Amino acid sequence: MNRPDDASDQQLDDFDFAILDGIRAIFEQIDPMPADLPERVRFSLALRGLETEVARLVTEEDSRLAAARGTEQSRTVTFDSASLSVIIRIEESKNGSVRIDGWLAPPQRRDIELETSAETLRVASDDAGRFAFGQVPRGVARLVVVGAAERDQSGGGPTVVTPALVL
Amino acid sequence: MMDDSRSVTAPPGRADRTARMADLLDAARGGSEDALGQITAELSPMLWHVARAAGLGADDAGDVVQTVWERLLSHLADIRVPQALVSWLVVTAKHEAWRMRSHGRRQFPADQEWLTAIPDHATGTEEQILIDEQQRALWRAVGRLSAPCQALLRIIAFVPRPDYQSVSAALGMPVGSIGPTRGRCLEKIRVLLADERGGSRP
Numbered sequence: 001m002n003r004p005d006d007a008s009d010q011q012l013d014d015f016d017f018a019i020l021d022g023i024r025a026i027f028e029q030i031d032p033m034p035a036d037l038p039e040r041v042r043f044s045l046a047l048r049g050l051e052t053e054v055a056r057l058v059t060e061e062d063s064r065l066a067a068a069r070g071t072e073q074s075r076t077v078t079f080d081s082a083s084l085s086v087i088i089r090i091e092e093s094k095n096g097s098v099r100i101d102g103w104l105a106p107p108q109r110r111d112i113e114l115e116t117s118a119e120t121l122r123v124a125s126d127d128a129g130r131f132a133f134g135q136v137p138r139g140v141a142r143l144v145v146v147g148a149a150e151r152d153q154s155g156g157g158p159t160v161v162t163p164a165l166v167l
Numbered sequence: 168m169m170d171d172s173r174s175v176t177a178p179p180g181r182a183d184r185t186a187r188m189a190d191l192l193d194a195a196r197g198g199s200e201d202a203l204g205q206i207t208a209e210l211s212p213m214l215w216h217v218a219r220a221a222g223l224g225a226d227d228a229g230d231v232v233q234t235v236w237e238r239l240l241s242h243l244a245d246i247r248v249p250q251a252l253v254s255w256l257v258v259t260a261k262h263e264a265w266r267m268r269s270h271g272r273r274q275f276p277a278d279q280e281w282l283t284a285i286p287d288h289a290t291g292t293e294e295q296i297l298i299d300e301q302q303r304a305l306w307r308a309v310g311r312l313s314a315p316c317q318a319l320l321r322i323i324a325f326v327p328r329p330d331y332q333s334v335s336a337a338l339g340m341p342v343g344s345i346g347p348t349r350g351r352c353l354e355k356i357r358v359l360l361a362d363e364r365g366g367s368r369p
Contacts, residue, residue: 033215
């Protein structure tokens, strides 16, 4: 189960290092990273701010029983962080995926990411703080409310991440 | 000198660099923008080449680099050791590059176009830029590798040496797969390089 990769992959010798150094030198010459990119990165990170809040799960309500003989099952989960609350309703759909409807309180426009094991889904909340992910694969995921600089109507704030959820 | 007979497992400076990155990571987690700036300055070129090796155009590759660093901010707490940092960055850049390609947001060069096209910010042909004959032979050898091997070696070449192993593992070539592995691609290029240097081409 834990078999190592082919033996040739384990040890590099001086010649391998020389080849890799040579390849690096070639690409540095013919396709260098644009000189202004580090500055752009620095700028975007500064906008986003380093402080990230980790939200706590506060309530989890399973409406499986409530939904009398309905075929759909849903649960509602609430997370709180210092700057905002996130409430999400997770519904199973028939094709085996999951739908997530969410609200931010206080209501605000923010970019919302759902990080699943396979990919990161991105949506944005509306003025009412509402957002939705229509089709999410089952599995482990977590929400990230992406930090934003303060703007006129829509309040900004630091990035908020939730703990991982099992969908 | 006995140097060429031993295999290199611990390049000089390895411990220093690992310790320095660990310190920078700690400082970045503590909110130091300067530490984060040093990490991004050091590792952004690697991310650029991961994105370009995935076939993205220059604008998209720049966006990928930026997105990866933004995503790191929400993952800083999860990344405890520098080795984990570099593999996380490479894997995330690869995923972001694939995501961007599959969304077809902008034009991107066809597979491997970077290998034959003149990069937009360079002048002259590659052969003119690569004045050194050794480099030209290596470049021709790279051109004869399979596309996956070209991409893999381009990425590994920009990974800091102490992290070669963990990044190779993280790029996740499953055991027994017919896909490229670092060792297999390096073996191939050694053969091709010997051929190029043997003067079998005009």
